[in-house]
Amino acid sequence: MIRGVVFKENKILLVKEKIDGAWALPGGWADIGLSPKEVAVKEVKEESGLDIEPIRLLAV
Numbered sequence: 001m002i003r004g005v006v007f008k009e010n011k012i013l014l015v016k017e018k019i020d021g022a023w024a025l026p027g028g029w030a031d032i033g034l035s036p037k038e039v040a041v042k043e044v045k046e047e048s049g050l051d052i053e054p055i056r057l058l059a060v
Contacts, residue, residue: 003027004040005058006050015047 003025006013014023026047030039037054044052 001027002030002036002039002043004044004052004054006044006048006052013044013048013050 004013004027005025013026015026016022017024026044028039028043028046030036031042034042036057040054041052044050
């Protein structure tokens with residue numbers, strides 16, 4: 001599972017999960033052939049519509 005932490009103006013982006021309605025960081029399962037950075041960019045775009053540029057890996 002890869003999650004993206006998106007900061008803007010001292011706020012963190014959360015999205016509402018379709019399965020249970022819980023609020024979470026945007027993310028999803030890693031795709032074979034994509035780096036964690038690429039998956040984070042793809043998942044944030046799919047779930048929020050935002051184009052992001054990852055700065056660094058936060059945790060593993």
